Amino acid sequence: ELAGFEVVGAVRQWGTIAVAADGRRRVLWGECRRTSQIEQLPDGLRGENVLAGFEYHGQPFSLTVRPAPRKTRIAVEPEYVLLVDPWRVRLEAKLSYSIRGGEVSQLKVGLPGWRLIEAGPDRLVTPEGIAIEEGAATIPLARPTSGEIELRISAERSVDAASGELSIPLPALEADAIRPASLTVLPAGNVELIPDETRLADLALRAGPPSMNLDESGRQPLDYRATGDRPVFAAALRVLKRQISVAVAGHVSLADGTASVRQKFSYTIRHEPAGRLTLNIPRKLTAPGRMLIVCDGVPLAPSAADRDPVGGDPLEAVPVGVALSEPRIGECELLLSYTVAVEEPSADRPAVVAIPLAMPADGDLTGNELIVKTLRNIDPRLLNEGWSESPGNGLQTGLRLTAAARRYSLDLDLHLRGGAAGGALVVDRAWTQTRFDAGWRQDRAVFRLATDLPEIEAVLPGGADVEQASVLVDGQPVKPRRMGENRLSIPLGERGSTRRATIELRCHYPAARPPRGAMDVKLPRLAGKTWMRRAYWQLVLPPNEHLISAPSGWTGEYVWKFNGTFWGREQSINQAELESWAGATADTPNFGRANRYLFSAIGEPSPTKVRTAGRTWIVLWSSAAALIAGLLLIHVPALRRPQVLFAGGVALLAAGLIAPRPALLAAQAAAIGLALALLAGLLQRGLVGTRAASAKKDFSSSRIDLGSSRIATPAQGEIPSTRPIQPIAPPAPENSER
Known part of the structure; x- marks a missing residue:
């Protein structure tokens, strides 16, 4: 009863009543007498918790109410993000609560198998009061709260990548109404997820654009919408290894005795960030301060090389590590620049230069391009193998080169434009002996030449051991100077009038010889423009390997002879005669039963492509x-x-x-x-003859019974009769029944 006081003896009594209640209760109106509800209350009775206003018109009046506790209703809309790494899964949850009917002081979230890392924000949650029992987290609020709030939770759980499977239950929420949850699964760059539809529970793919933008690793998110109260994400998991591909583009400028080199390494890093890259750099460039490496405009300090840059071959590539300012994934560029001193050509003498180049040690090489430009009237000519000239070369565009593999030097023959063409080099006689055995190859090349050059350059085939190559000039050993990967400069003395010399070169190949079958055999040769008059090539194969097809452009110098067992090929010129003809030192090895083949050519030899097979x-x-x-x-x-x-x-x-x-x-x-x-x-003939004799013997017997017919042979002296022979019935078997 909410009736108020009464003024005793008053002629007329009336007044206003304001009914207020806190948010934890609701008011049920009962019977009323001499009262009526009004819309506007006097200013003094207005308040935040006022529910209604009444006027009474006399005494006694009555206004009854029944207070009842208000029921709290909680609704939640969850949003989940799963960040999948090779060793763990991290959960980022945003829970949007709507609390009606009353206030709550704590919220419960089920986290089966999860380890809670953080719950917030701090203005809403009391972190130190969080309690976890049986996989459920009770999160106390900073104060009793109602209305709209947003709770954020971070949790993680371990992953067994070796099993190749992933099964992740999402949090279990306690609320009166749970709206369908949204789930975004974002794998790491080195993680591949294939959803397993047979193990997915209460989840359906969500159509439309991705809910999150792709990062630089190119990860594709998976978006789902929950269709039930217990969603579980399941997928097959595979951890991907880092993949690196790199394209190299270089620029070489030649001027004033200096080669300025700029190289750009364009990396593409996939699946896993890389914080360090490795370059293979020629030893002569690894000294401190010799080169500048820049990434995104920031100079980088390379680590010390594994070997001393002072000793050893200056063109030998040694690994140098480059630490990036931060781990990178996706596209990354390194710029490397340095200068080297080179010899300049003169009017009567060209210059041969070897320019060292850096190459990436990591990943797959997708391109290797180089442009050579000269700032003076210098004409660069390519010498070393492995590089090939591209279309469009010219004075303005420069010498454009490409290579399919890593090349650590560029060997050029520099001539002055409009100057002398260089010394003459005429090879009167050339003899090359290529010997293959079960697992190795060895070459012996002899050149009898005339030239006015003080030195000549020899080009060895790829794979030859340049350091161990030996050179004789007119029978005397000389020390050649290495010019590049497979080039040797052989001194002949001071330049003057034309002189004759005999160059003898021996080299072996550490790697295994090419397999039997089609072989493209590269031969040692002399660099530059050479006029060759006559050449012989001698191919020596193991006893159990024979030549099937001879190289085109060569003429076979052998004859077929019968050695008592079979016909074979024998050289028309023996070893001693070849050495004497070419002016080589007398050194006839013991070939044993090896197969030897001799070919000749007039002028520059053609490519030596042969085919062999085992006996x-x-x-x-x-x-x-x-x-x-x-x-x-x-x-x-x-x-x-x-x-x-x-x-x-x-x-x-x-x-x-x-x-x-x-x-x-x-x-x-x-x-x-x-x-x-x-x-x-x-x-076959014997078997046929035996069967024929047997058939003839059977045919000449005295009588042949064929069913009910008989053929009789007349006795000696008896005249055959033309009377038909009466058929003779075959004898009935005993115990037969008619």
Whole structure:
């Protein structure tokens, strides 16, 4: 009863009543007498918690209410982000609560298998009061709260990457109403996730653009919408290794005895950030202060090289580490610049220079380009192998070069434009001996030449051990000067009138020889423009390896001879005669039973591409072909027709005329197959003869009974009769029934 006081003896009584209540209760109105509800209250009765206003018109009046506790209703809308790393999963949750009907002092969140890291914000939550029991976190609020609030939670759990599977239950919330949760899964750059639809629970992919922007690692987020109260994300997990690809673009400027080199290394780093990159830099550039390395405009200090830059080959590449200012993923560029002193050409003498180049040690090389420009009237000419000239070279564009692999030097022959063309180099006689054995290769090259140059340059094939190469000039050993990866400068003395000299060069190859089959054999040669009159190439193969096809452009210098067992090729010029002809030192090695082949060429030799095969395979394939052909002739009568045999003979004759040497080699190797085919023919003929004799004997017997017919042979002296013979019934078997 909310009736107020009464003034005793008053003629008339009236007044106003304001009813107020706190937020924890609600008011149910009861019966009222002599009262009415009003919209406006006097200023003195207005307040924040006033629910209604009434007027009474007399005494006694009555206004009854029934207070009831207000029920608190909690609604929540969750948003989850899962950050998946190779070793853990981090949860970032934003829980938007709507609290109606009353205030709450704490909230409960189920975190099964999670380790709570943080809950906030601090103005809303009392972090030190958080309690976790049985996987559920009770989070106390700073004060009893109602209305709209936003709670943020960070948690993590470990991942077993070795299992290859991921199963993540999302938090379990306690609320009267839970709106569908949104989930964004963001894998690390080196993590690949493949959702497992069979193990996903209460989750459906959300259509539309990604909810988060991709970072520089290119990670693609997965967006889901919860369809139930217990969502679980499941996927197959694979940890990816770091992948690095790099393209190199360089620029070389030649002027005033200096080569200025600028190189750009364009890296693409995938899956995992890299905080350090490694460059292979020629030893002569690793001294402090020799080069400048810049990344994003910030100079970087390279680490000390693994080896002393003073000793050893100055062009040998040594690894140098470059620590980045911060770990990088995606695109990254390094700029490297340095200068080296080079020799300048004169009017009567060109200059040969070797410019060292840095190359990346990390990742796959996707491109290697270089532009050479001269600021004076210098004409650069490419010397070393591995680089190739690109279209569009000219005075303005420069010498444009590309390489398919890492190249640590650029060897150039520099000439003055409009000056002398350089000394003459005429090779009267050249002899190269290439010897292959089971696992190695060795070359011996002799050049008998005439020149007015003080030194000449020799180019060795790729893979040759340049440091161990030996050189003789007119039979006397000299010390060559290394000019690049595979180039040697051989001194001949002071320049003057034309002189004659004999250069003898020996080198071996540490790596294994190329396998049998098609081989492109590079030979030692002299650099520059050389006029060669006559050359011989001698190829030495192991006893069990034979030459199938000779190189085009070369003429075979051998004859076929019968050695008592088979026909073979024998050099028309022996080893001693070749050494005497070329002016080489007498050194005839013991070749044993090795197969030797000699070729000659007039002028500059053509590419030496040959094909070899093992003796076992030659015999096997040739004999197999002969045996198959013989068996077909034996068992397929149609192939023994004269027309077919004539066509086969013509085909064999044509093959012998077109390729006589391989045909003769194959014919000898097919001897086993031919013998087996002949043996099979004799066996077949013997078996056929035996069966024919047996059939004839049976046919000449005295009587042959064929069912109910009889053929009788007349006795000696008896005249055969033309009377039909009466059929004789076969004897009935005993115990037979009619």
